[in-house]
Amino acid sequence: MTDTRTRRHGTELERAILDAAWAELTEVGYTALTIEAVAKRAGTSKPVIYRRWPSRAALVIASWAQRQPIQETVPDLGTLRADLLWLFTRVATRMDVMMSQTIAGVMAEAFKHPEVQELLRERLDSAPLTKSVWRIVDNAVARGELRPIALPRRVLRLPLDLLRSEAVICGSHLPEATLTALVDEVYIPLLKGLALD
Incomplete structure (x- = not known):
């Protein structure tokens, strides 16, 4: 030893x-x-x-x-909707693995300590998720589905925020119907609205 x-x-x-x-x-x-x-x-x-x-x-x-999977290539599935459903499913699956009580514990600690808030914010802002969202949006722009768009930091983080909020309210395992609703009713309309500006 x-x-x-x-x-x-x-x-x-x-x-x-x-x-x-x-x-x-x-x-x-x-x-x-x-x-x-x-x-x-x-x-x-x-x-x-x-x-x-x-x-x-x-x-x-x-x-x-450390448990984040190595960043993989974001597939181009042919439509913005299909790409976003792939992303939301990946994030939801990862959340299941990460144990909701662990996430809740870190969040509770973040509320009490500003230095933990800063650590968590840095971690979320540098997560592979933001690069994946950019890639999906760039692909949609290249296909003509979206006009060129500037994505604010909060919009880049929003898939995780939406899924985390749903998991707190509905339980850690999110059904496919919930993921589809978040993509169709929230995220795609938001992206299209931002692209109009």
């Missing part, structure tokens, strides 16, 4: 800590997660963790980010 602790550094050590944090989240949930338990599981110490992540929420956000 001692040998393992002394030879792990850098990326290898960080990966072990993030894996340990995710395992703790899975087993005990956000509110019961402690840095001490993560350190024990990772075979390291609390100071080592705090040097990299200043708070429990920062550690959880980093662990969450």
